[in-house]
Amino acid sequence: MFAFATLVALASATLPRVFAHGGVLAYSNAGNWYQGWAPYDTPTGQTTIERPWSTYNPITDPTDPQLACNDDGTPGALQLTATVEAGSAITAYWNQVWPHAYGPMLTYLAQCPGSTCDGVNSNTLKWFKIDESGLISGTIYDGYWGDGQMIAQNSSWTTTIPATVPSGSYLIRFETIALHSLPAQFYPECAQIDITGGGNLQPTAAELVTFPGAYSATDPGLDVDIYSNAAETETTYVIPGPPLYGSSSSSSPAPPTTPSAPSAPPTSAPKPPPTSAPAAPSSSSIATVAQYGQCGGQSYTGPTTCASGTTCTVLNAYYSQCI
Numbered sequence: 001m002f003a004f005a006t007l008v009a010l011a012s013a014t015l016p017r018v019f020a021h022g023g024v025l026a027y028s029n030a031g032n033w034y035q036g037w038a039p040y041d042t043p044t045g046q047t048t049i050e051r052p053w054s055t056y057n058p059i060t061d062p063t064d065p066q067l068a069c070n071d072d073g074t075p076g077a078l079q080l081t082a083t084v085e086a087g088s089a090i091t092a093y094w095n096q097v098w099p100h101a102y103g104p105m106l107t108y109l110a111q112c113p114g115s116t117c118d119g120v121n122s123n124t125l126k127w128f129k130i131d132e133s134g135l136i137s138g139t140i141y142d143g144y145w146g147d148g149q150m151i152a153q154n155s156s157w158t159t160t161i162p163a164t165v166p167s168g169s170y171l172i173r174f175e176t177i178a179l180h181s182l183p184a185q186f187y188p189e190c191a192q193i194d195i196t197g198g199g200n201l202q203p204t205a206a207e208l209v210t211f212p213g214a215y216s217a218t219d220p221g222l223d224v225d226i227y228s229n230a231a232e233t234e235t236t237y238v239i240p241g242p243p244l245y246g247s248s249s250s251s252s253p254a255p256p257t258t259p260s261a262p263s264a265p266p267t268s269a270p271k272p273p274p275t276s277a278p279a280a281p282s283s284s285s286i287a288t289v290a291q292y293g294q295c296g297g298q299s300y301t302g303p304t305t306c307a308s309g310t311t312c313t314v315l316n317a318y319y320s321q322c323i
């Protein structure tokens with residue numbers, strides 16, 4: 001009997017936690033809705049502005065070629081391209097409800113040679129960062145992050161295409177990085193856009209990076225143990241990647257030295273009550289969650305019993321974790 005229960009626990013613990021991960025499923029710009037690639041449907045017949053991708057699992061190796069666009073970079077057979085006005089806002093929608101509230105949000109552009117990104121391998125491009133949000137307030141351990149804001153914004157992120165970007169064919173790469181476990185988890189996705197009405201500020205050499213290449217596992221913003229004692233008081237976080245586009249250009253006005261006040265995080269939002277483990281239907285169905293695994297949160301239906309020595313702790317309404 002004991003052996004059987006142990007077996008059940010092991011089997012449950014090794015099930016893929018598909019619903020703890022995901023990617024960008026759709027985009028919107030200027031009132032247009034663009035359904036994204038569906039990674040678990042047959043590729044045949046799919047037509048979308050998003051580059052194909054194949055799994056909800058995160059990338060955890062910064063040298064993985066898939067870090068560029070979550071695939072080998074080849075466009076789909078019926079690849080579309082959205083026309084996007086420089087200066088307009090484009091929104092990427094992740095799975096509802098995105099589970100990871102700790103880590104930065106980043107958006108990059110890469111211009112393709114020639115008049116289309118069709119057929120262009122994303123690993124050959126130079127990328128520049130046009131948007132980033134790291135630790136907005138509080139501490140590394142339990143502060144309000146770009147990722148938390150993404151969740152609060154309908155699990156979506158909106159980036160404005162800088163009006164100064166030259167017109168042309170680009171890949172836009174939205175990325176959320178999750179720091180709740182090490183190694184850090186990267187969730188990048190790319191879409192093809194033609195930027196119109198642009199300006200003439202080329203990114204500087206210092207602002208241009210490749211994927212892979214832009215990140216290293218030892219970057220201070222990636223090699224972060226958010227559960228360390230130091231993290232409980234640390235309020236500074238260094239966002240990985242190159243300096244923001246426009247920030248190092250001599251021809252552009254110096255950026256303000258004080259960051260504009262971030263929109264106030266919902267500090268007074270009532271904390272959800274601690275997840276009370278629902279009564280187990282029978283004693284033989286108890287599976288335990290390993291340290292740093294998910295054990296609760298809205299719409300979570302997996303095991304809620306933490307491995308001995310760890311406690312199920314509410315991180316936010318959507319995510320409780322064995323710590």
Ligand SMILES: *[C@@H]1O[C@H](CO)[C@@H](O)[C@H](O)[C@H]1NC(C)=O
Pocket residue numbers: 026093094096154156
């Ligand atoms: C929230 O995101 C979903 C897609 O995940 C979208 O269909 C819906 O319109 C969005 N709601 C708002 C208010 O933007």
Ligand SMILES: [Cu+2]
Pocket residue numbers: 019020021022058099100
């Ligand atoms: Cu996940």
